[in-house]
Amino acid sequence: MTVIAKQRPFTITMELTHRCPLQCLYCSNPMELISKENELSLDHWISIVDQAADLSIVQANLTGGEPLAYPRLTSVVAQLKKRDIYSNLITSGIGLTEKVLEELVSCGLESIQISLQSANASTAELIAGWNAQAQKMSSLNLALRQKIPVSLNVVLHKYNIDEVGEIIDLAAELNVKRLELANTQFYGFALANRENLLPSEKQMENAVAVYDLKKKQLAAKIQMSWIIGDYLERSPKPCMGGWANQHIVVSADGTAYPCLAAGAIKTLSFPSTKEKSLQWIWEESPAFNAFRGTDWMLEPCRSCEFREKDFGGCRCQAFLLTGDAAQADPVCKLSPHHQLVEEKIKKANAPLASTKELIYRLN
Amino acid sequence: MTDGLENINIVKESVLQFTPGVRLKDDEERQCKLLLMPECIVKLNRSASEVLELVDGQRTIEMIYSELAARYEDDTLHRDLAEFIMDALSRGWIEVKSESIQT
Numbered sequence A: 001m002t003v004i005a006k007q008r009p010f011t012i013t014m015e016l017t018h019r020c021p022l023q024c025l026y027c028s029n030p031m032e033l034i035s036k037e038n039e040l041s042l043d044h045w046i047s048i049v050d051q052a053a054d055l056s057i058v059q060a061n062l063t064g065g066e067p068l069a070y071p072r073l074t075s076v077v078a079q080l081k082k083r084d085i086y087s088n089l090i091t092s093g094i095g096l097t098e099k100v101l102e103e104l105v106s107c108g109l110e111s112i113q114i115s116l117q118s119a120n121a122s123t124a125e126l127i128a129g130w131n132a133q134a135q136k137m138s139s140l141n142l143a144l145r146q147k148i149p150v151s152l153n154v155v156l157h158k159y160n161i162d163e164v165g166e167i168i169d170l171a172a173e174l175n176v177k178r179l180e181l182a183n184t185q186f187y188g189f190a191l192a193n194r195e196n197l198l199p200s201e202k203q204m205e206n207a208v209a210v211y212d213l214k215k216k217q218l219a220a221k222i223q224m225s226w227i228i229g230d231y232l233e234r235s236p237k238p239c240m241g242g243w244a245n246q247h248i249v250v251s252a253d254g255t256a257y258p259c260l261a262a263g264a265i266k267t268l269s270f271p272s273t274k275e276k277s278l279q280w281i282w283e284e285s286p287a288f289n290a291f292r293g294t295d296w297m298l299e300p301c302r303s304c305e306f307r308e309k310d311f312g313g314c315r316c317q318a319f320l321l322t323g324d325a326a327q328a329d330p331v332c333k334l335s336p337h338h339q340l341v342e343e344k345i346k347k348a349n350a351p352l353a354s355t356k357e358l359i360y361r362l363n
Numbered sequence B: 001m002t003d004g005l006e007n008i009n010i011v012k013e014s015v016l017q018f019t020p021g022v023r024l025k026d027d028e029e030r031q032c033k034l035l036l037m038p039e040c041i042v043k044l045n046r047s048a049s050e051v052l053e054l055v056d057g058q059r060t061i062e063m064i065y066s067e068l069a070a071r072y073e074d075d076t077l078h079r080d081l082a083e084f085i086m087d088a089l090s091r092g093w094i095e096v097k098s099e100s101i102q103t
């Protein structure tokens, strides 16, 4: 095997806890949630921050579950500050009080991302399993009054994609400066609910038209981005700069992954930060080296001119749909498995709603 | 020097500052400057770093221009700087400090 030059990672995602008061249908946490007893100690997270800084990591996303449910969150933020790592809190907003927020900001938190499920309370309730809209709105307003940049994040799917216009208007009304829309990625619970969540092509088309128009109108007021879902994208999404090239994820029990979804790949065994250093994990571990470079590729990727551009698409998707993580991403038209994706889209386009039951995560 | 900038409220006396949540970081390992911001990192090339290092909430566009002009004899500096500033503004990296126009 050729040795692949490894660049140092830029970012780390720290999944502080899997606990969360909400039960979103599109949650990307794995179906087997890590319980409170198996969460990491503060000392362990502090050591991970130190190792990350030594590995030249410059930015950290604090996430979960709901990271506010992790009792020592402020100490983790303070350590990130100490090691000059930019910290970003990704929260549902539940549990965010004025006091908590002030404490976080004074410990050095640099930005905060709050999610909404919908512009309407009733749709939000259907999606999140309970009515949290009022609490979320008050957290959002609270954060917007602080001197910290706030991004509003909305995950889109069949139930709320028709409200894209309303969501954007709401963001403008609230005076949000950054709005991030992202189609549901089908991993974890979202995968179990795929039939219910995948929007039709017609829905997408309409929503994109509204988005484009509003984006232009509000360009001076809001920065907007939209990450379109895998199944609806015409070409495979490049795996974040390539497998294990820029990013490292440490989950609530200390296991390290190259991306949030990678745990879905059951044919790889992912290393634990309880046993190995972050540096060894990044540079030496078989899981992180599994899909670096292009040597691992099969046809059609192997001889494809795009192989260095999209890296064969998403490994997790390839595994979930074909059972082999080294296959071309089935989203690609050249993939021998592409028809699997076509079938899913066809189903989503059918006029009848899916009769499959909604699966909420149990907390 | 304000070529191309007249559409938004910018004049050469405008003071530039980083948008809240955006900051520069010296990266010794990678031997470059990085721009850190919510969910994004930009690896800056030398000329971009040189401009952004002068963005401090005090200097006007004109002051930035003359500092750079003193360093280089470059006929295209005017246009390049105007273009870069417009780009950085539209990406939300920097902003014009309000009530900053010094008269």
Ligand code: SF4
Residues within 6 Å of the ligand: A237, A238, A239, A240, A242, A243, A258, A259, A260, A261, A262, A313, A314, A315, A316, A317
């Ligand atoms: S393997 Fe897939 S989910 Fe993971 S980073 Fe790559 S593209 Fe994203």
Ligand code: SF4
Residues within 6 Å of the ligand: A236, A300, A301, A302, A304, A305, A306, A307, A308, A310, A311, A312, A313, A328, A329, A332, A333, A334, A335
């Ligand atoms: S064949 Fe592979 S490398 Fe080529 S476009 Fe498709 S996924 Fe990308």
